[in-house]
Amino acid sequence: MKTNRVITILFFLLLVLIPLDFFLIFKVAPTEKVMGDVQRIFYLHVSIASGALLAFTGVFLSSILFLWTKKIAWDIAACTSAEIGVLLSTLVLITGSIWARPVWNVWWTWDPRLLTTLILWFIYVGYFLLRSGIADKFRKAQYSAVIGIIGFIDIPIVRYATKWWKSIHPLLTQNGGGLNPVMKKVMLFSITTFVVITIFLFFFRFRLARIEERLQILKKKMED
Amino acid sequence: MENWVYLFGAYTIAWLGVSFYLYINTKKQKGIEKRLADIEASLKDKK
Numbered sequence: 393m394k395t396n397r398v399i400t401i402l403f404f405l406l407l408v409l410i411p412l413d414f415f416l417i418f419k420v421a422p423t424e425k426v427m428g429d430v431q432r433i434f435y436l437h438v439s440i441a442s443g444a445l446l447a448f449t450g451v452f453l454s455s456i457l458f459l460w461t462k463k464i465a466w467d468i469a470a471c472t473s474a475e476i477g478v479l480l481s482t483l484v485l486i487t488g489s490i491w492a493r494p495v496w497n498v499w500w501t502w503d504p505r506l507l508t509t510l511i512l513w514f515i516y517v518g519y520f521l522l523r524s525g526i527a528d529k530f531r532k533a534q535y536s537a538v539i540g541i542i543g544f545i546d547i548p549i550v551r552y553a554t555k556w557w558k559s560i561h562p563l564l565t566q567n568g569g570g571l572n573p574v575m576k577k578v579m580l581f582s583i584t585t586f587v588v589i590t591i592f593l594f595f596f597r598f599r600l601a602r603i604e605e606r607l608q609i610l611k612k613k614m615e616d
Numbered sequence: 617m618e619n620w621v622y623l624f625g626a627y628t629i630a631w632l633g634v635s636f637y638l639y640i641n642t643k644k645q646k647g648i649e650k651r652l653a654d655i656e657a658s659l660k661d662k663k
Contacts, residue, residue, distance in 0.1 A: 486630075491626065600644060603648050607648055607652050
């Protein structure tokens, strides 16, 4: 019941945030001098990446809490977050590639930021492959919690890849990343919108996962 | 002008991706809720 209320509140909040975000990106944010309009992909790309980061942080925390409490609800939360993380990181890779084509003249390059993001994507796809291969519910939860925790090590590597290695990936954190104050505000608003979208997706999927769990219990009851 | 194709493509793919995810899960939820109702009804009948 509480989950339903949170989903409804977030849904109505997004009905305001999403159109406003589009308005700010396409009408308020100035056109970048070198890249032109294609730079506007960045507002989307960075925001989705923030959402993915939040989702993978959710996997990490839920996995720790599962191993600590042994409550299956934390495994459901971790799995839900991982699913959203994979969805968003897939979109990060796709939107980044679309941006790279006109700016770098290639769809893909083996840049440290891109490579570490791709590794992150493979880790969490592996998380689901592992889950599909184990039948026992508790063992599945235990093993995937370990992967969820280990996989999180890649997050700071993705974050600092541009600092640690030679990279051509644009930096948003150093000297404002070439963004003027209006662009920065639009970027922050866009990130906020995608953080809300990620939380909304989490609760939406979590509710479904709980219903699935209930169905499994009832099925077992029927068999008995 | 050509850059608009990339801009439009990136936004379309991202929003279609999120919308498709929501659509698939909504469909899945409806199916599960129907099955749950069926099972609960048959459990009641058994009693």
